[in-house]
Amino acid sequence: xxxxxxxxxxxxxxxxxxxxxxxxxxxxxxxxxxxxxxxxxxxxxxxxxxxxxxxxxxxxxxxxxxxxxxxxxxxxxxxxxxxxxxxxxxxxxxxxxxxxxxxxxxxxxxxxxxxxxxxxxxxxxxxxxxxxxxxxxxxxxxxxxxxxxxxxxxxxxxxxxxxxxxxxxxxxxxxxxxxxxxxxxxxxxxxxxxxxxxxxxxxxxxxxxxxxxxxxxxxxxxxxxxxxxxxxxxxxxxxxxxxxxxxxxxxxxxx
Ligand code: FPP
Numbered sequence: 001x002x003x004x005x006x007x008x009x010x011x012x013x014x015x016x017x018x019x020x021x022x023x024x025x026x027x028x029x030x031x032x033x034x035x036x037x038x039x040x041x042x043x044x045x046x047x048x049x050x051x052x053x054x055x056x057x058x059x060x061x062x063x064x065x066x067x068x069x070x071x072x073x074x075x076x077x078x079x080x081x082x083x084x085x086x087x088x089x090x091x092x093x094x095x096x097x098x099x100x101x102x103x104x105x106x107x108x109x110x111x112x113x114x115x116x117x118x119x120x121x122x123x124x125x126x127x128x129x130x131x132x133x134x135x136x137x138x139x140x141x142x143x144x145x146x147x148x149x150x151x152x153x154x155x156x157x158x159x160x161x162x163x164x165x166x167x168x169x170x171x172x173x174x175x176x177x178x179x180x181x182x183x184x185x186x187x188x189x190x191x192x193x194x195x196x197x198x199x200x201x202x203x204x205x206x207x208x209x210x211x212x213x214x215x216x217x218x219x220x221x222x223x224x225x226x227x228x229x230x231x232x233x234x235x236x237x238x239x240x241x242x243x244x245x246x247x248x249x250x251x252x253x254x255x
Contacts, residue, residue, distance in 0.1 A: 028197025028221030
């Protein structure tokens, strides 16, 4: 960690310029474990501790939406032992976290093709979603068996089915109607995407929704992503000028 990041604190952040929606690609668990001669699953286990700390901190900071890429559609292709271990960790996490979500007024949601998950996990997730449904603090969304391209294809199919049923007209399709067919209906687009673990790619995550998001990549692996690392990313975001295709001058005149 640099000298600058070690001195960063929560009080350095401007509360009025926090991202409304923060999305995170939590990468580097396996490499973290390998570097310590540990099995990969130990990296995921340590990663769960980071999830707990970051969720709690984002909620306390007043971030309204936090979306975590916990299991991609492509992750099913990993060795069976790793997939099974990840599913067990997920089940344990949800069971353990519901009381904490209730205490912290966190609403829980998921995005992705949940039907591919084991039935006991689907039941656990549904329970967490319904128990926290009336909380109105931060919305925590876990992306599970999620793929951005699959999401877009599903949205196109759902829209086409409505056209065939006479409930939609092709000429009425615009960006906001299309977005309502995505898993993220009623969730605003992310303002900031953080990816840990040193890779600089999107990996099929929120392809539509990230169109205007600020991107932040760090070498730090997810198990080592501390609160100070989070503050550093948020400070970096706060120093950026978001232009949404306008000129800098136009944006400043709007403020
Ligand atoms: C990437 O690390 C991470 C994942 C595939 C899953 C993320 C899972 C967790 C943080 C733990 C489970 C989460 C919850 C919410 C229970 P990687 O294995 O691809 O790391 P590598 O690139 O170093 O191999």
